[in-house]
Each structure stands twice: as C-alpha cells, then as structure tokens.
Amino acid sequence: MGEASGKMNNYDVVIVGAGPAGLAASIEAAGAGARVLLIDENNKPGGQLFKQIHKFFGSREHKAGTRGINIGTELLDDTEKLNIEVMLNTEVCGLTPDKKIWIIENKEISREITAGKIIIATGAYENSVQFDGWELPGVMGAGAAQTMINLNRVLPGHKVLMLGSGNVGVIVSYQLMQAGAEVAAIVEAAPTLGGYGVHTAKVARAGVPFYTSHTIKRAHGKNRVERVEIVQLDSNWKEIEGTEKIFDADTICLAVGLTPMVELIWLAGCKFTFIGSMGGYVPVHDRYMRTTVDGIYVAGDVAGIEEASTAMEEGRLAGISVAYDLNLIDDAQAEKRIEEIWTKLDSLRCGQFGEKRKTAKDRILEEGEGMILCHA
Amino acid sequence: MSCLKKCGAPSIEELRASPGFPTEEDYKTGNIAVIECIEQIPCNPCETSCPRGAINVGNPITNLPTIDLSKCTGCGICVVKCPGIAIHLMDINYNEDSAMITIPYEYLPLPQANDTVTLVDRMGKEVCEGKVEKILSSKAYDLTKLIKVSFDKKYYEEIISIKRI
Ligand SMILES: Cc1cc2nc3c(=O)[nH]c(=O)nc-3n(C[C@H](O)[C@H](O)[C@H](O)COP(=O)(O)OP(=O)(O)OC[C@H]3O[C@@H](n4cnc5c(N)ncnc54)[C@H](O)[C@@H]3O)c2cc1C
Numbered sequence: 001m002g003e004a005s006g007k008m009n010n011y012d013v014v015i016v017g018a019g020p021a022g023l024a025a026s027i028e029a030a031g032a033g034a035r036v037l038l039i040d041e042n043n044k045p046g047g048q049l050f051k052q053i054h055k056f057f058g059s060r061e062h063k064a065g066t067r068g069i070n071i072g073t074e075l076l077d078d079t080e081k082l083n084i085e086v087m088l089n090t091e092v093c094g095l096t097p098d099k100k101i102w103i104i105e106n107k108e109i110s111r112e113i114t115a116g117k118i119i120i121a122t123g124a125y126e127n128s129v130q131f132d133g134w135e136l137p138g139v140m141g142a143g144a145a146q147t148m149i150n151l152n153r154v155l156p157g158h159k160v161l162m163l164g165s166g167n168v169g170v171i172v173s174y175q176l177m178q179a180g181a182e183v184a185a186i187v188e189a190a191p192t193l194g195g196y197g198v199h200t201a202k203v204a205r206a207g208v209p210f211y212t213s214h215t216i217k218r219a220h221g222k223n224r225v226e227r228v229e230i231v232q233l234d235s236n237w238k239e240i241e242g243t244e245k246i247f248d249a250d251t252i253c254l255a256v257g258l259t260p261m262v263e264l265i266w267l268a269g270c271k272f273t274f275i276g277s278m279g280g281y282v283p284v285h286d287r288y289m290r291t292t293v294d295g296i297y298v299a300g301d302v303a304g305i306e307e308a309s310t311a312m313e314e315g316r317l318a319g320i321s322v323a324y325d326l327n328l329i330d331d332a333q334a335e336k337r338i339e340e341i342w343t344k345l346d347s348l349r350c351g352q353f354g355e356k357r358k359t360a361k362d363r364i365l366e367e368g369e370g371m372i373l374c375h376a
Numbered sequence: 377m378s379c380l381k382k383c384g385a386p387s388i389e390e391l392r393a394s395p396g397f398p399t400e401e402d403y404k405t406g407n408i409a410v411i412e413c414i415e416q417i418p419c420n421p422c423e424t425s426c427p428r429g430a431i432n433v434g435n436p437i438t439n440l441p442t443i444d445l446s447k448c449t450g451c452g453i454c455v456v457k458c459p460g461i462a463i464h465l466m467d468i469n470y471n472e473d474s475a476m477i478t479i480p481y482e483y484l485p486l487p488q489a490n491d492t493v494t495l496v497d498r499m500g501k502e503v504c505e506g507k508v509e510k511i512l513s514s515k516a517y518d519l520t521k522l523i524k525v526s527f528d529k530k531y532y533e534e535i536i537s538i539k540r541i
Binding site for chain 2: 054055056057058059060064065066067070177178180186192193196197198199200201202203204205206207208210212347348350351352353354
C-alpha cells in the first residue's frame, strides 16, 4: 500500500474513512483512473470489518457465508492492486464547501489538502444510556467490547450483562462467549427482541436468558461494576416497582444503537433530514450518493445506519458517480453499473427487516430529488 | 406472542409451521438437514452451497428456505455455510437406541471423540448426555467445526446443541 508522500496536496478524490464503504468507493474511483487518497484515523484500514469474525448474511454476490474479516482482506487486496494511496493515523478535522480538507497526521502534523471530489464514509458511533453507576469502569459500548476481544484480544470481563437485543447485542454476546466470557443476560427495553431470530437462537441455546420489557436500573460496585440491577417496564416504559432483579456481573455492554458520524458533513454545509430508524440526522443524498453540496458524496453508515453489505454497495455507487462526474467514464457505462448496484441494494433492503430501511432510504432520496442538480 | 421474539429461540410449533422443518415422516428417511430458519432475512448460502441443489430460497432472497429431502445426502455443507448457525443434521436411526446430531460448533475448547458431553435444548436447558462420535474440520468449513454426537433417540426433537465445555 502506498505511503502518503507528505508532499502531495491535491487529489482528484479524497475519501474520508477506510471502512467497507470507503474501501469500495476507492476501488471504483481508482479503477476508473482517478487519483485517490484514502484517509483513516485508525492505524489499520477496514473500519468495522476486521472485528466481524462471524460469517455474513446475504447472497453469493455479497460474499454471504464469508467472515467479515475475510471480506475486509479481499477489499484491501484490491486497493493494493490499484496502488491506492492510504494515509493512516490521520484524522480529518475539518472541511469546507470548496473542498479544502484539514488533516492531522499522527496527532502531530497539521496540514491542508484539496480535492476535486470528496467522499465521506466516516461510519457511526455507539449510543449510550445513563443509569445510576453508568460511570463505573466495566460499563462500555458493545462495539468497544468487540474491538477489545477481536482486535486486541483482551477480555473486558468475565461475566457480562448486555443491554440491547439488536443484531449488535446478540452477535457481540455470542463473540464474548467465544472469547471465554459468560453472558449473564441480554436485557431489552422493548417488548420483543430486536435481532435476527437465528442470532438470538444461537445465544439462547448457549443458556443466555433474555429479559424483554426490562432495563438497567443501576450498576453496583465500589471501584468497578460488581452487580447489575434490572427492572421491568410497563407498556408506557415506566419502571414497575418490586420487579427488580440483581445479577452478578463485572461488565455491562451497551448495544443501544448507532449514530451516523456526520460532523464533517455538517461543516461542509450539506442539507440534512432526521430519520430516527436510520440513526438520527442523515445527509440528504440522491441515488448517486451526491449530497446537496457539489462535489461532496456520502456512503455507508454515515448516510444512514445499515450493514457492511449495503455500505460496500453505496461505496461503489459513490466511487462510480465520482468517476463519472470527473468525466472518467461515460454515461452508458455509469448508468449500467449504477443500475446493477441498485438491483443488489434493493435485494438487501427487502423482507421484514430490510423493508424499513428501504422506506427510510426512499425518504432520503425523495428529499434529495428536489435539491440536487441532476447529472448533466 | 412469538416465542422466538420473546425468549430468543423458536418453539417447536413455530418450527413446524416453517417450510424448512422436517415432518415426523421426514425424520425417518435418514440423516437429514434440519433447517431452523423461520424469519424472512435476506440470506441464501444454504441454497447456493448445496452440492445437490436440494435447498431452495429463490427470488426474493428473503423467502424461507425449503428442502427436497429426497436429494439431501446429509453431507453437512449447508450446516457450516449457514451464517445463522441455524441448520443441523439429524439421524434418528443412528442405531437401535441412539440418534445422532451433527452440529456446527464455534467455541473453544473442542470436545474430543468419545467424550461424554451434555446435550441441550433450544433454551440451553440440559436434556441428556451423549457421546462425541466424530469431529470434522476442513478448510472449506472456514474454522467452523462439525461435531457428531449420539444420544438417546427419544430426545431427538428437543436436542439442538451441546453445552459449552
Ligand atoms: C457487532 C456488529 C456486527 C455486525 N455484523 C454485520 C453483518 O453480519 N453483516 C453486515 O453486513 N454488517 C454487519 N455490521 C455492520 C457493519 O460493520 C457496518 O455497517 C459497516 O462497517 C459500515 O461501514 P462504513 O464503511 O460505513 O463505516 P465503518 O466501518 O465504521 O468505517 C468508518 C471508518 O472511518 C474512519 N473515520 C471516521 N471519522 C474519521 C475522521 N474524521 N478522519 C479519519 N477517519 C475517520 C474510522 O476510523 C473507520 O475506519 C455489524 C456491526 C457491528 C457493530
């Protein structure tokens, strides 16, 4: 992988975030001949992919049945073949609508680069909830626990209570058990479980109890979490007194949703819309992943929380439209690829879980329609 | 209220109502794949991995899988490929008294052949003991192991896995 020369200051395309969305975007844009710089604040590219040690869902085209970590490796191989320049340990701290980008390398060197086009693929951050004792050591995001076990090989604790039964909560519970921890319970405030049934079933058969309509009341402990008190909720989400239960646990993982990391997109002056099911404020964009600011594109979780499979497809869309907008590929080529990718995206956004995401994406696109100039 | 969405695991009634789950007659036909996939999710590696074309998901990809048991040889490829760890093999006539289950297993440590292990039901409740007959691994399984365990055949509809060791 090419190291940043430190001298270059101007690129056809700068991509912020080297997760599945950013990597896929870079492959499409560089494949069409653009000079691409990919920036990530981490010391390794791949975003969330390298901690997804489980086999992915989907179809063959989406590499279903392959572990996330191996999908990441395949993407990295492609970026290497295309000699894409990757700048790691580099944080993008700001950008302007005229596409000046402020970066800080290795937490030391501050400089400015400019780009013809910018694709923002910064992903998302984990939500938190407050309860008595939430500041005790041992309370952490489920994603953080996943990073600890699967990337850093450190067990955050021996007995974990998971709050949230969505896919992240149940997958991380399974992986914590694989890493050698015990999961005391999975607690869900809603009356029904959120994650795919196959995921809940595999932790249920490992003996993990689920508590729906329950939440954490407080964490007890002197210097760290030692016990967790949960309580039942009524249909108005009010705590029902007298239903408290106490579990021994040294770790509480919070899997209570993700929020798109949109700060850079606000700075650029893009229009937003609020869609709760997509994680909150998301940038308005069109089917080519263009925002309302000319030359700024988005892809992946930052454009609405979904999955790695959709993030990669959106990254490809952004990469292709950038190449098209730079006149590197013609109309017919671009439209053909864009259509193919949309067919795949539609197949990922169907069924009882995907339908909701499709409706939400349609809303974002509808808002985009009126605001974004059409392809010339 | 659905058991799957409340306690995490499907009830036997929910399973029987799904198209991939065998009938009592089906179980008698030999070592067969038992598919416990009752929710429409966009996923089809079971279909694309089956070397006999016995499993069908089709279009849209959210359809529940169906299986033509006359084509199923009990090879176990779908068992390792299913990202949901939702398929196992069951042979209720392994011998006169025992059935044999083949489960996908992704925990460490692994049991050894001939070990006595505890078998559990879908809620993780211990049901009976069994004997590890064989452990299969292959590069194509991508780290997942297949563990074959024999046990008292009267529990065949309850047993889903082994207790972690
Ligand atoms: C527990 C869990 C299980 C999952 N399982 C699946 C699954 O089975 N199948 C599936 O399809 N998806 C799954 N996902 C979802 C999937 O991981 C994400 O949807 C996907 O990673 C989003 O890709 P992305 O490229 O948009 O963002 P990310 O992967 O989050 O990448 C964003 C990158 O941007 C970088 N970045 C952010 N801000 C800056 C900045 N200012 N400067 C420089 N760099 C920056 C970050 O360091 C990061 O590398 C799972 C997620 C979790 C948490």
